[in-house]
Amino acid sequence: MSTFQAPKGTYDLIPPRSAVFLAVRDAISAQARSAGYGYVETPGFEDVNLFARGVGESTDIVTKEMYTLTTKGGDQLALRPEGTASVLRAALQANLHKQGNLPVKLWYSGSYYRYERAQAGRYRHFSQVGAEAIGAEDPALDAELIILADQAYRSLGLRQYRILLNSLGDKECRPVYREALQTFLRGLDLDEETLRRAEINPLRVLDDKRPDVQKQLVDAPLLRDYLCDACKAYHEEVRALITAAGVVFEDDPKLVRGLDYYTRTTFEFVHDGLGAQSAVGGGGRYDGLSEMIGGPALPSVGWALGVDRTVLALEAEGVELDLPATTSVFAVAIGEEARRLLFGKVTELRRAGIATDFSFGGKGLKGSMKDANRSGARIALVAGERDLAEGVIQVKDMESGEQRPVAPDALLDAVRGILG
Ligand code: ATP
Ligand code: MG
Numbered sequence: 156m157s158t159f160q161a162p163k164g165t166y167d168l169i170p171p172r173s174a175v176f177l178a179v180r181d182a183i184s185a186q187a188r189s190a191g192y193g194y195v196e197t198p199g200f201e202d203v204n205l206f207a208r209g210v211g212e213s214t215d216i217v218t219k220e221m222y223t224l225t226t227k228g229g230d231q232l233a234l235r236p237e238g239t240a241s242v243l244r245a246a247l248q249a250n251l252h253k254q255g256n257l258p259v260k261l262w263y264s265g266s267y268y269r270y271e272r273a274q275a276g277r278y279r280h281f282s283q284v285g286a287e288a289i290g291a292e293d294p295a296l297d298a299e300l301i302i303l304a305d306q307a308y309r310s311l312g313l314r315q316y317r318i319l320l321n322s323l324g325d326k327e328c329r330p331v332y333r334e335a336l337q338t339f340l341r342g343l344d345l346d347e348e349t350l351r352r353a354e355i356n357p358l359r360v361l362d363d364k365r366p367d368v369q370k371q372l373v374d375a376p377l378l379r380d381y382l383c384d385a386c387k388a389y390h391e392e393v394r395a396l397i398t399a400a401g402v403v404f405e406d407d408p409k410l411v412r413g414l415d416y417y418t419r420t421t422f423e424f425v426h427d428g429l430g431a432q433s434a435v436g437g438g439g440r441y442d443g444l445s446e447m448i449g450g451p452a453l454p455s456v457g458w459a460l461g462v463d464r465t466v467l468a469l470e471a472e473g474v475e476l477d478l479p480a481t482t483s484v485f486a487v488a489i490g491e492e493a494r495r496l497l498f499g500k501v502t503e504l505r506r507a508g509i510a511t512d513f514s515f516g517g518k519g520l521k522g523s524m525k526d527a528n529r530s531g532a533r534i535a536l537v538a539g540e541r542d543l544a545e546g547v548i549q550v551k552d553m554e555s556g557e558q559r560p561v562a563p564d565a566l567l568d569a570v571r572g573i574l575g
Contacts, residue, residue, distance in 0.1 A: 164271065164279030172466075176282070178476050179465050180264050182311050183284040186303040187262035192286050195261040197241040199268075200224075203233040209240035209416060209448045211356070220269035234268035238285045238459055239416070239441065240448065246289050247450040257290035258455070264462075276432030276464050285438075287457035289445075294389050297420040297440060297456050298396035304424060304436060304458050305402045311465070312474040316426045316435060318402065321410035322390040323358070323421050324382050325442065332381035333357055343371045358411045364431075377408040386419055393420055412437055416444040420456060426464070428471030435468055436460030480531030483574055484511040487523040489539040497538050500548070500566055507567055509574065527553070534573055536566070 161167055168176050184194075203223050210216050222234040235241055242261055246252060251259045264284045271277050286303065288296045301318065308316055324332060340353040340360055349368065353360050361372060382390065397404060404422075412421055421439035429435070438458025445453035469476065484504055488497040497513070504511040512530055514523035520539070527535040537549040537558075547560035550569050561569040 162279070164273030164277075166278070174478050174481070175466055175469065175476055176462055178478055179311065179462050179469070180282070180284055183304075183307040183460050183462075183465075184262055184264060186307045186310070187260075187284075187286040190260070190299060190303055192260040192262040192288075195242055195245060195263050196265070197235075197238075197245045197263070199266065200232045200234050201241055201244065203231045205240050205244055205448060206233050206236060209243075209444055210237060211416060214356070214359070216269060220271055222268050222270055235265075236267055236269045238263055238265070238267065238283060239287060239444070239457055242285070242287050242457075243289060243444060243450070243453075243455065244448060247445065247448070247453075252290050252451070252453055257453075258293075258296060259289040260286070261289070262286045274432070276429055276467055278463060282462040283459045284462060285457060285459035287455060289455040290453045292442065292454040294392035294420075295396060297393045298400070300438065300456055300458055301393075301397050301404075301422055302400045302402055304438070304460060307460065308424065308435070308465070311469060311476065313426070313465075313468055313472060315428055315472055316424050316468065318404035319407035319410050319423045319425060320394070320404045321407050321421045322379065322382060322386055322419050323411065323417050323439070324378055324386050325418050328381050328383035328386055329378070329418070332376065332378050335376045335381065336361075339375055345371070361409045362411045372409075375409075379406075379408045389419060412439060416441040416447065418442045422458075424460070426468040426471070429464060429467055432464060434461070435464045480533070482510050482512045482530040482532040484509055484534045484536060484570055485514070485527035485530045485532035486511065486536040487514045487520065487527055487538075489520055489523075489537075490543075493538040493540065493543055496543065496563065497536060497548070500536065500563065503567065504570060509570060534570055 206221060207217050216236045221236050224232050226232060242263060246259050246261065262285065266280055266282050268280055270279060273279060286300060288300065305318065323329065336357045337353060340357055345353065345368065349360060349363065361375065363369065410421055410423060412423065417439045419440040419442065423437040424435045425433040426435045436458060440456040442454040444455065445451060486497045486501050488494040501511045501513045512532065514526060524535065533553055535551040535553055537551060542549060545560065546562060548563055548566055549558055550561045551558040552573050
Protein backbone atom coordinates (compact mmCIF):
# COMPACT_ATOMS: atom_id res chain seq x y z
CA MET A 156 0.00 0.00 0.00
CA SER A 157 1.17 3.52 -0.70
CA THR A 158 1.49 6.00 2.14
CA PHE A 159 -1.18 8.11 0.42
CA GLN A 160 -4.91 7.61 0.71
CA ALA A 161 -7.79 9.20 -1.16
CA PRO A 162 -8.69 12.44 0.67
CA LYS A 163 -11.36 12.35 3.36
CA GLY A 164 -14.86 12.21 1.91
CA THR A 165 -13.69 10.86 -1.44
CA TYR A 166 -13.28 7.40 -2.89
CA ASP A 167 -11.93 5.82 -6.04
CA LEU A 168 -13.98 4.07 -8.66
CA ILE A 169 -12.28 0.80 -9.45
CA PRO A 170 -13.27 -2.25 -11.48
CA PRO A 171 -15.60 -4.04 -11.39
CA ARG A 172 -17.81 -1.51 -9.53
CA SER A 173 -16.64 1.36 -11.73
CA ALA A 174 -18.43 -0.28 -14.67
CA VAL A 175 -21.71 0.26 -12.83
CA PHE A 176 -20.97 4.00 -12.56
CA LEU A 177 -20.37 4.20 -16.29
CA ALA A 178 -23.59 2.32 -16.97
CA VAL A 179 -25.56 4.65 -14.67
CA ARG A 180 -24.15 7.76 -16.35
CA ASP A 181 -24.96 6.23 -19.68
CA ALA A 182 -28.52 5.28 -18.75
CA ILE A 183 -29.27 8.78 -17.48
CA SER A 184 -27.68 10.62 -20.37
CA ALA A 185 -29.38 8.28 -22.85
CA GLN A 186 -32.72 9.72 -21.75
CA ALA A 187 -31.56 13.31 -22.26
CA ARG A 188 -30.00 12.45 -25.61
CA SER A 189 -33.22 10.78 -26.71
CA ALA A 190 -35.05 14.05 -26.13
CA GLY A 191 -32.82 16.43 -28.07
CA TYR A 192 -30.48 17.59 -25.31
CA GLY A 193 -26.96 18.38 -26.55
CA TYR A 194 -23.78 17.66 -24.58
CA VAL A 195 -22.13 20.54 -22.74
CA GLU A 196 -18.90 20.46 -20.74
CA THR A 197 -17.70 23.32 -18.58
CA PRO A 198 -14.58 23.79 -16.42
CA GLY A 199 -14.29 22.18 -13.00
CA PHE A 200 -13.84 25.63 -11.45
CA GLU A 201 -15.48 29.01 -11.99
CA ASP A 202 -15.35 32.56 -10.68
CA VAL A 203 -16.52 32.20 -7.07
CA ASN A 204 -19.14 34.90 -7.61
CA LEU A 205 -20.97 32.85 -10.22
CA PHE A 206 -21.98 30.51 -7.42
CA ALA A 207 -22.25 33.09 -4.67
CA ARG A 208 -24.73 35.11 -6.73
CA GLY A 209 -26.37 32.27 -8.60
CA VAL A 210 -26.69 29.51 -6.05
CA GLY A 211 -27.57 32.00 -3.32
CA GLU A 212 -25.38 33.68 -0.76
CA SER A 213 -27.25 32.21 2.19
CA THR A 214 -27.37 28.59 1.05
CA ASP A 215 -25.37 25.90 2.82
CA ILE A 216 -23.55 25.31 -0.43
CA VAL A 217 -22.13 28.82 -0.50
CA THR A 218 -21.70 29.52 3.21
CA LYS A 219 -20.21 26.20 4.26
CA GLU A 220 -19.64 23.75 1.46
CA MET A 221 -17.74 25.56 -1.26
CA TYR A 222 -14.08 24.86 -2.00
CA THR A 223 -12.62 28.25 -2.79
CA LEU A 224 -9.13 29.22 -3.80
CA THR A 225 -7.11 32.23 -4.81
CA THR A 226 -4.89 31.67 -7.83
CA LYS A 227 -1.31 32.91 -8.08
CA GLY A 228 -2.73 35.61 -10.33
CA GLY A 229 -5.17 36.69 -7.61
CA ASP A 230 -8.40 35.30 -9.13
CA GLN A 231 -11.02 34.06 -6.70
CA LEU A 232 -12.23 30.68 -7.92
CA ALA A 233 -14.42 27.92 -6.57
CA LEU A 234 -14.48 24.24 -7.45
CA ARG A 235 -17.95 23.80 -8.92
CA PRO A 236 -20.46 22.65 -6.28
CA GLU A 237 -23.25 22.15 -8.82
CA GLY A 238 -23.85 22.29 -12.55
CA THR A 239 -26.72 24.61 -13.34
CA ALA A 240 -25.01 27.97 -12.80
CA SER A 241 -22.03 26.87 -14.93
CA VAL A 242 -24.18 25.55 -17.76
CA LEU A 243 -26.28 28.70 -17.86
CA ARG A 244 -23.12 30.80 -17.78
CA ALA A 245 -21.72 28.84 -20.72
CA ALA A 246 -24.96 29.14 -22.71
CA LEU A 247 -25.06 32.91 -22.14
CA GLN A 248 -21.37 33.30 -23.00
CA ALA A 249 -21.85 31.41 -26.28
CA ASN A 250 -25.03 33.35 -27.04
CA LEU A 251 -26.92 30.09 -27.49
CA HIS A 252 -30.07 31.89 -26.38
CA LYS A 253 -29.82 34.38 -29.24
CA GLN A 254 -29.94 31.90 -32.05
CA GLY A 255 -33.70 31.87 -32.13
CA ASN A 256 -34.25 28.30 -31.11
CA LEU A 257 -35.29 28.41 -27.50
CA PRO A 258 -35.37 26.35 -25.43
CA VAL A 259 -31.69 25.52 -25.47
CA LYS A 260 -31.54 21.94 -24.20
CA LEU A 261 -28.25 20.74 -22.73
CA TRP A 262 -27.02 17.76 -20.72
CA TYR A 263 -23.81 17.29 -18.78
CA SER A 264 -21.94 14.79 -16.66
CA GLY A 265 -19.11 15.42 -14.27
CA SER A 266 -17.52 15.83 -10.86
CA TYR A 267 -18.80 18.23 -8.19
CA TYR A 268 -17.17 19.31 -4.96
CA ARG A 269 -18.69 20.23 -1.62
CA TYR A 270 -16.95 20.48 1.72
CA GLU A 271 -19.58 18.50 3.60
CA ARG A 272 -19.57 16.32 6.69
CA ALA A 273 -18.55 13.09 4.99
CA GLN A 274 -20.83 10.11 5.63
CA ALA A 275 -22.51 7.28 3.76
CA GLY A 276 -23.96 8.72 0.56
CA ARG A 277 -22.53 12.18 1.23
CA TYR A 278 -19.11 12.85 -0.20
CA ARG A 279 -16.82 15.79 -0.85
CA HIS A 280 -16.35 14.72 -4.42
CA PHE A 281 -19.33 13.18 -6.19
CA SER A 282 -20.72 12.96 -9.66
CA GLN A 283 -23.91 14.07 -11.30
CA VAL A 284 -25.57 13.84 -14.66
CA GLY A 285 -27.75 16.85 -15.35
CA ALA A 286 -30.09 18.27 -17.95
CA GLU A 287 -31.18 21.88 -18.43
CA ALA A 288 -33.80 23.40 -20.73
CA ILE A 289 -33.04 27.10 -20.97
CA GLY A 290 -35.26 29.93 -22.13
CA ALA A 291 -38.84 28.69 -22.21
CA GLU A 292 -41.73 28.86 -19.82
CA ASP A 293 -43.77 25.83 -20.75
CA PRO A 294 -45.21 23.29 -18.32
CA ALA A 295 -44.58 20.56 -20.90
CA LEU A 296 -40.85 21.21 -20.51
CA ASP A 297 -41.04 20.72 -16.74
CA ALA A 298 -43.06 17.55 -17.39
CA GLU A 299 -40.57 16.33 -19.99
CA LEU A 300 -37.69 16.56 -17.54
CA ILE A 301 -39.54 14.78 -14.75
CA ILE A 302 -40.60 12.02 -17.15
CA LEU A 303 -37.03 11.64 -18.46
CA ALA A 304 -35.56 11.33 -14.96
CA ASP A 305 -38.24 8.82 -14.01
CA GLN A 306 -37.48 6.87 -17.17
CA ALA A 307 -33.75 6.93 -16.38
CA TYR A 308 -34.28 5.34 -12.97
CA ARG A 309 -36.79 2.90 -14.38
CA SER A 310 -34.50 1.84 -17.21
CA LEU A 311 -31.87 1.00 -14.59
CA GLY A 312 -34.38 -1.27 -12.85
CA LEU A 313 -34.91 0.89 -9.76
CA ARG A 314 -38.32 0.55 -8.15
CA GLN A 315 -38.18 1.85 -4.58
CA TYR A 316 -37.96 5.54 -5.34
CA ARG A 317 -40.59 8.23 -4.97
CA ILE A 318 -41.04 11.53 -6.72
CA LEU A 319 -41.85 14.50 -4.49
CA LEU A 320 -43.37 17.51 -6.21
CA ASN A 321 -44.07 21.07 -5.14
CA SER A 322 -44.38 24.57 -6.53
CA LEU A 323 -42.32 27.36 -4.99
CA GLY A 324 -44.32 30.16 -6.62
CA ASP A 325 -42.89 33.10 -8.51
CA LYS A 326 -41.87 36.70 -7.86
CA GLU A 327 -45.54 37.67 -7.51
CA CYS A 328 -46.70 35.25 -4.86
CA ARG A 329 -43.55 34.04 -3.13
CA PRO A 330 -42.78 37.34 -1.34
CA VAL A 331 -46.25 37.36 0.21
CA TYR A 332 -45.77 33.82 1.45
CA ARG A 333 -42.26 34.61 2.61
CA GLU A 334 -43.65 37.34 4.87
CA ALA A 335 -46.30 35.06 6.30
CA LEU A 336 -43.78 32.30 6.96
CA GLN A 337 -41.33 34.73 8.53
CA THR A 338 -43.99 36.04 10.90
CA PHE A 339 -44.81 32.48 11.86
CA LEU A 340 -41.15 31.49 12.37
CA ARG A 341 -40.43 34.52 14.58
CA GLY A 342 -42.94 33.16 17.08
CA LEU A 343 -41.19 29.80 17.44
CA ASP A 344 -38.62 28.58 19.92
CA LEU A 345 -35.62 28.32 17.60
CA ASP A 346 -31.88 28.58 18.11
CA GLU A 347 -30.07 31.71 16.99
CA GLU A 348 -28.67 30.31 13.76
CA THR A 349 -32.07 29.06 12.65
CA LEU A 350 -33.67 32.41 13.50
CA ARG A 351 -31.01 34.10 11.42
CA ARG A 352 -31.76 31.74 8.56
CA ALA A 353 -35.46 32.59 8.95
CA GLU A 354 -34.61 36.23 8.26
CA ILE A 355 -32.43 35.56 5.21
CA ASN A 356 -34.11 32.55 3.63
CA PRO A 357 -37.16 31.41 5.63
CA LEU A 358 -38.15 28.69 3.16
CA ARG A 359 -34.94 26.82 3.99
CA VAL A 360 -36.14 26.41 7.57
CA LEU A 361 -38.91 24.13 6.28
CA ASP A 362 -36.14 21.78 5.17
CA ASP A 363 -34.67 21.50 8.69
CA LYS A 364 -34.38 17.80 9.45
CA ARG A 365 -34.32 18.09 13.27
CA PRO A 366 -37.41 16.55 14.91
CA ASP A 367 -37.81 19.38 17.48
CA VAL A 368 -37.87 21.90 14.65
CA GLN A 369 -40.17 19.81 12.47
CA LYS A 370 -42.59 19.48 15.41
CA GLN A 371 -42.92 23.25 15.59
CA LEU A 372 -43.49 23.48 11.84
CA VAL A 373 -46.66 21.40 11.78
CA ASP A 374 -48.87 24.47 11.57
CA ALA A 375 -46.57 26.51 9.36
CA PRO A 376 -48.30 28.32 6.50
CA LEU A 377 -47.89 26.43 3.22
CA LEU A 378 -46.90 28.00 -0.06
CA ARG A 379 -49.59 26.11 -1.90
CA ASP A 380 -52.19 28.25 -0.10
CA TYR A 381 -50.46 31.40 -1.35
CA LEU A 382 -49.80 30.53 -5.00
CA CYS A 383 -51.04 33.15 -7.48
CA ASP A 384 -53.44 32.03 -10.20
CA ALA A 385 -50.73 31.84 -12.85
CA CYS A 386 -48.53 29.62 -10.67
CA LYS A 387 -51.48 27.47 -9.68
CA ALA A 388 -52.52 26.91 -13.30
CA TYR A 389 -48.93 26.21 -14.33
CA HIS A 390 -48.50 23.66 -11.58
CA GLU A 391 -51.80 21.94 -12.36
CA GLU A 392 -50.71 21.56 -15.98
CA VAL A 393 -47.38 19.99 -14.97
CA ARG A 394 -49.22 17.58 -12.67
CA ALA A 395 -51.72 16.67 -15.40
CA LEU A 396 -48.99 16.04 -18.00
CA ILE A 397 -46.88 13.76 -15.84
CA THR A 398 -49.98 11.96 -14.57
CA ALA A 399 -51.03 11.30 -18.16
CA ALA A 400 -47.54 9.87 -18.77
CA GLY A 401 -48.13 7.36 -15.98
CA VAL A 402 -45.56 8.92 -13.65
CA VAL A 403 -46.49 8.42 -10.02
CA PHE A 404 -45.64 11.31 -7.72
CA GLU A 405 -46.48 12.71 -4.30
CA ASP A 406 -47.40 16.31 -3.61
CA ASP A 407 -45.04 17.54 -0.91
CA PRO A 408 -46.06 21.05 0.14
CA LYS A 409 -42.97 21.43 2.35
CA LEU A 410 -40.45 20.47 -0.32
CA VAL A 411 -37.82 23.16 -0.77
CA ARG A 412 -34.36 22.62 -2.22
CA GLY A 413 -30.87 23.59 -1.17
CA LEU A 414 -30.48 26.22 -3.86
CA ASP A 415 -31.97 29.69 -3.80
CA TYR A 416 -32.72 30.02 -7.48
CA TYR A 417 -35.71 27.72 -7.74
CA THR A 418 -39.17 29.03 -8.69
CA ARG A 419 -42.41 27.24 -9.43
CA THR A 420 -41.89 23.53 -10.20
CA THR A 421 -39.60 21.81 -7.71
CA PHE A 422 -39.08 18.08 -7.40
CA GLU A 423 -36.92 15.52 -5.75
CA PHE A 424 -36.38 11.81 -6.32
CA VAL A 425 -35.92 10.02 -3.01
CA HIS A 426 -34.99 6.39 -2.51
CA ASP A 427 -36.27 4.49 0.50
CA GLY A 428 -33.27 2.17 0.81
CA LEU A 429 -30.67 4.86 1.48
CA GLY A 430 -31.27 6.05 5.04
CA ALA A 431 -30.65 9.72 5.78
CA GLN A 432 -29.06 10.56 2.41
CA SER A 433 -32.20 9.61 0.53
CA ALA A 434 -32.23 12.14 -2.31
CA VAL A 435 -30.95 10.50 -5.48
CA GLY A 436 -31.77 13.46 -7.67
CA GLY A 437 -33.64 16.69 -7.86
CA GLY A 438 -34.42 19.74 -9.86
CA GLY A 439 -36.90 22.36 -10.82
CA ARG A 440 -37.54 25.65 -12.48
CA TYR A 441 -35.16 28.57 -12.05
CA ASP A 442 -36.76 31.45 -13.88
CA GLY A 443 -34.70 34.12 -12.12
CA LEU A 444 -31.21 32.63 -12.27
CA SER A 445 -30.15 34.10 -15.60
CA GLU A 446 -30.82 37.64 -14.41
CA MET A 447 -29.08 36.91 -11.11
CA ILE A 448 -25.86 36.19 -13.00
CA GLY A 449 -26.19 39.18 -15.30
CA GLY A 450 -28.07 37.66 -18.25
CA PRO A 451 -31.46 38.46 -19.77
CA ALA A 452 -34.69 36.94 -18.48
CA LEU A 453 -34.51 33.26 -19.43
CA PRO A 454 -37.04 31.07 -17.66
CA SER A 455 -35.49 27.62 -17.39
CA VAL A 456 -35.89 24.21 -15.82
CA GLY A 457 -33.54 21.31 -15.14
CA TRP A 458 -32.41 18.47 -12.94
CA ALA A 459 -29.26 16.91 -11.58
CA LEU A 460 -29.18 13.24 -10.67
CA GLY A 461 -26.53 11.96 -8.29
CA VAL A 462 -24.58 9.07 -9.78
CA ASP A 463 -23.07 7.92 -6.47
CA ARG A 464 -26.40 7.64 -4.69
CA THR A 465 -28.03 6.03 -7.70
CA VAL A 466 -25.39 3.30 -7.55
CA LEU A 467 -26.03 2.92 -3.81
CA ALA A 468 -29.76 2.66 -4.56
CA LEU A 469 -29.12 -0.10 -7.10
CA GLU A 470 -27.08 -1.95 -4.49
CA ALA A 471 -29.75 -1.40 -1.84
CA GLU A 472 -32.38 -2.92 -4.12
CA GLY A 473 -30.05 -5.71 -5.20
CA VAL A 474 -30.38 -4.73 -8.85
CA GLU A 475 -27.67 -6.32 -11.01
CA LEU A 476 -27.20 -4.39 -14.21
CA ASP A 477 -26.86 -6.45 -17.32
CA LEU A 478 -23.33 -5.31 -18.15
CA PRO A 479 -21.92 -6.79 -21.35
CA ALA A 480 -18.46 -8.39 -20.98
CA THR A 481 -15.84 -5.83 -21.98
CA THR A 482 -13.65 -8.43 -23.70
CA SER A 483 -14.96 -10.62 -26.52
CA VAL A 484 -11.79 -12.53 -27.30
CA PHE A 485 -8.89 -13.57 -25.06
CA ALA A 486 -5.72 -14.85 -26.68
CA VAL A 487 -3.50 -17.37 -24.87
CA ALA A 488 -0.07 -17.97 -26.35
CA ILE A 489 2.47 -20.49 -25.11
CA GLY A 490 6.05 -19.96 -26.30
CA GLU A 491 7.83 -17.06 -27.98
CA GLU A 492 6.83 -17.77 -31.55
CA ALA A 493 3.18 -18.29 -30.66
CA ARG A 494 3.23 -15.06 -28.66
CA ARG A 495 4.44 -13.12 -31.66
CA LEU A 496 1.83 -14.66 -33.96
CA LEU A 497 -1.09 -14.22 -31.55
CA PHE A 498 -0.10 -10.72 -30.49
CA GLY A 499 -0.31 -9.78 -34.17
CA LYS A 500 -3.74 -11.38 -34.38
CA VAL A 501 -4.88 -9.48 -31.29
CA THR A 502 -4.07 -6.19 -32.99
CA GLU A 503 -5.83 -7.35 -36.15
CA LEU A 504 -8.99 -8.27 -34.25
CA ARG A 505 -8.98 -4.96 -32.37
CA ARG A 506 -8.60 -3.05 -35.64
CA ALA A 507 -11.64 -4.98 -36.85
CA GLY A 508 -13.54 -3.60 -33.85
CA ILE A 509 -13.49 -6.74 -31.69
CA ALA A 510 -12.56 -6.18 -28.03
CA THR A 511 -9.60 -8.46 -27.46
CA ASP A 512 -7.15 -9.11 -24.63
CA PHE A 513 -3.92 -11.09 -24.43
CA SER A 514 -2.15 -13.34 -21.93
CA PHE A 515 0.52 -10.90 -20.80
CA GLY A 516 3.28 -11.71 -18.36
CA GLY A 517 4.29 -15.11 -19.71
CA LYS A 518 2.02 -17.24 -17.50
CA GLY A 519 1.61 -20.92 -18.30
CA LEU A 520 -1.41 -22.44 -20.03
CA LYS A 521 -3.35 -23.01 -16.81
CA GLY A 522 -2.90 -19.51 -15.42
CA SER A 523 -3.63 -17.94 -18.79
CA MET A 524 -6.84 -19.92 -19.23
CA LYS A 525 -7.89 -18.70 -15.80
CA ASP A 526 -7.37 -15.14 -17.00
CA ALA A 527 -9.38 -15.92 -20.12
CA ASN A 528 -12.23 -17.17 -17.93
CA ARG A 529 -12.09 -14.17 -15.63
CA SER A 530 -12.20 -11.78 -18.57
CA GLY A 531 -15.68 -12.95 -19.48
CA ALA A 532 -14.60 -13.32 -23.12
CA ARG A 533 -16.83 -15.41 -25.32
CA ILE A 534 -13.86 -16.81 -27.24
CA ALA A 535 -10.41 -18.02 -26.18
CA LEU A 536 -7.70 -18.31 -28.81
CA VAL A 537 -4.96 -20.78 -27.88
CA ALA A 538 -1.72 -21.42 -29.66
CA GLY A 539 1.34 -23.46 -28.58
CA GLU A 540 4.28 -24.99 -30.40
CA ARG A 541 2.29 -27.93 -31.76
CA ASP A 542 -0.40 -25.62 -33.15
CA LEU A 543 2.26 -23.53 -34.86
CA ALA A 544 3.77 -26.64 -36.40
CA GLU A 545 0.34 -27.54 -37.76
CA GLY A 546 -0.28 -23.98 -38.93
CA VAL A 547 -3.40 -23.43 -36.80
CA ILE A 548 -4.81 -21.45 -33.88
CA GLN A 549 -7.29 -23.19 -31.55
CA VAL A 550 -10.55 -21.27 -31.31
CA LYS A 551 -12.55 -22.14 -28.22
CA ASP A 552 -16.15 -21.07 -27.72
CA MET A 553 -16.21 -20.51 -23.95
CA GLU A 554 -19.97 -20.80 -23.84
CA SER A 555 -20.38 -24.20 -25.54
CA GLY A 556 -16.91 -25.48 -24.71
CA GLU A 557 -16.42 -26.39 -28.38
CA GLN A 558 -12.91 -25.99 -29.76
CA ARG A 559 -11.60 -26.21 -33.32
CA PRO A 560 -8.37 -25.45 -35.16
CA VAL A 561 -8.48 -22.53 -37.59
CA ALA A 562 -5.86 -21.31 -40.06
CA PRO A 563 -4.48 -17.85 -39.08
CA ASP A 564 -5.86 -16.29 -42.26
CA ALA A 565 -9.36 -17.55 -41.51
CA LEU A 566 -9.30 -16.39 -37.87
CA LEU A 567 -11.25 -13.14 -38.25
CA ASP A 568 -14.11 -14.88 -40.05
CA ALA A 569 -14.18 -17.70 -37.52
CA VAL A 570 -14.35 -15.22 -34.61
CA ARG A 571 -17.06 -13.20 -36.33
CA GLY A 572 -18.99 -16.39 -36.96
CA ILE A 573 -19.14 -17.16 -33.23
CA LEU A 574 -19.77 -13.58 -32.02
CA GLY A 575 -22.59 -13.22 -34.54
P1 ATP B 1 -28.96 16.85 0.01
O1 ATP B 1 -30.29 17.34 0.48
O2 ATP B 1 -28.80 15.36 0.16
O3 ATP B 1 -27.81 17.61 0.58
P2 ATP B 1 -28.89 18.54 -2.29
O4 ATP B 1 -30.22 19.18 -2.28
O5 ATP B 1 -27.75 19.30 -1.73
O6 ATP B 1 -28.95 17.10 -1.58
P3 ATP B 1 -28.55 18.84 -5.14
O7 ATP B 1 -27.67 20.00 -5.02
O8 ATP B 1 -29.92 19.03 -5.63
O9 ATP B 1 -28.56 18.02 -3.76
O10 ATP B 1 -27.84 17.74 -6.05
C1 ATP B 1 -28.57 16.76 -6.78
C2 ATP B 1 -28.16 15.36 -6.38
O11 ATP B 1 -26.75 15.24 -6.28
C3 ATP B 1 -28.66 14.93 -5.02
O12 ATP B 1 -29.98 14.47 -5.09
C4 ATP B 1 -27.69 13.82 -4.67
O13 ATP B 1 -28.05 12.59 -5.29
C5 ATP B 1 -26.41 14.31 -5.27
N1 ATP B 1 -25.57 14.91 -4.24
C6 ATP B 1 -25.62 16.17 -3.76
N2 ATP B 1 -24.67 16.37 -2.81
C7 ATP B 1 -23.99 15.18 -2.72
C8 ATP B 1 -22.88 14.71 -1.94
N3 ATP B 1 -22.27 15.51 -1.08
N4 ATP B 1 -22.48 13.43 -2.11
C9 ATP B 1 -23.08 12.61 -2.98
N5 ATP B 1 -24.12 12.98 -3.74
C10 ATP B 1 -24.57 14.24 -3.63
MG1 MG C 1 -26.80 19.32 0.08
